Amino acid sequence: MPDAGFVQFKYLDYRDWQPGARRMRVSNPGFYVMSPFAGSWLVEGAIVYDGMSGASPTWHDTLSGASGEGVHDYRTAGDVKVTKYFERFSVGVGGAYSHERDYISRGGTVDLRVWTADKNRTFTVSYAGAADRINTLNGAADHERKYVNDFLIGVTQVLSQTAIVQSNVTYMRGHGYFDDPYKPADTRPDSRQVLAWLTRLNQHFPDGGGTLQVAYRYIDDSWDANSHMVEAAWVQPLPYAFSVRPNLRYYTQRAAYFYFDPPFPQGFVLGQPYSADTRLSAFGAFTLGVLLAKDFGDGWSGDLKVEYYRQKSSWRAGGNGSPDILPFSARWIQVGVGKAF
Helix, strand or coil: CCCCCEEEEEEEEEEEEECCEEEEEEEEEEEEEEEEECCCEEEEEEEEEEEEEECECCCCCCCECHHHCCEEEEEEEEEEEEEEECCCEEEEEEEEEEEECCEEEEEEEEEEEEECCCCCEEEEEEEEEEEEEECCCCCCCCCEEEEEEEEEEEEEEEEECCEEEEEEEEEEEEEECCCCCCCCCCECCCEEEEEEEEEEEEEEECCCCEEEEEEEEEEEECCCCCEEEEEEEEEEEEHHHEEEEEEEEEEEECCCCCECCCCCCCCCCCCCCEECCHHHCCEEEEEEEEEEEEEEECCEEEEEEEEEEEEEHHHCCCCCCCCCCCCEEEEEEEEEEEEEC
């Protein structure tokens, strides 16, 4: 259990683009607070605001967004969680709410963590559920519903004084409205199941003071959009209480079984699942980033993170990606300041 509270403000600026056209821009201020109380309780909460503008990625050379004219929207979201700590286990309960002009989501979580007497091994079991309501601006979806349930089981193991590993398996089951109502003819299955396995390893090297962080994730999707992700990062302390964390991530996925390549509407059959959404295509992507952090003393800290993302069909591992899809690029810039209390 943390023995001190922490409050943090972060601001994220996101932009993406494709050859010859700028797409989405998102501005995202966020606030997070965590505080222990009454000796064995912990409360934490966050609130974020997204301001979105632009157009979604080129869909077979056609701009697609709200009403076909681009996207101008906002999202306000918040969550809160309370955890009770006991001698050998903890129980947490939380809730979340998110609101957009055409989408409202409500959710809840509960988790149980149990650790061994020496605290070298921790087992985690959790459940999260969400109920969403969709009312689109173009009238394509009127009071549609979507329900999602997530189940997680995991273990965290201290391997040595310098190494720790964590492995989680998550099962997601959802049913309801999964279509993208702002894309013509987009008709997706009304249910989805996803099984994900994520493993992380942190290895510290005392001689140089750095830490290697590696991760692998595999997703098995009932829509056949199976994917792999591998990531490596290095955390290095620097003089004057700075630290730097460069990271490199590779992601690759198969196309969903109901995704069809251009020209539109090739493959469309009335009453059958169909999508030309390039997010469901086969592709590979690299993300390169760096995080610079500074401890100012007296509990104050700050950080700056920059990431660049590049996606191409030809980068898909194990085979060719979907043809005739333009490359897609994005970048994130995030600044944060925090105070322990």
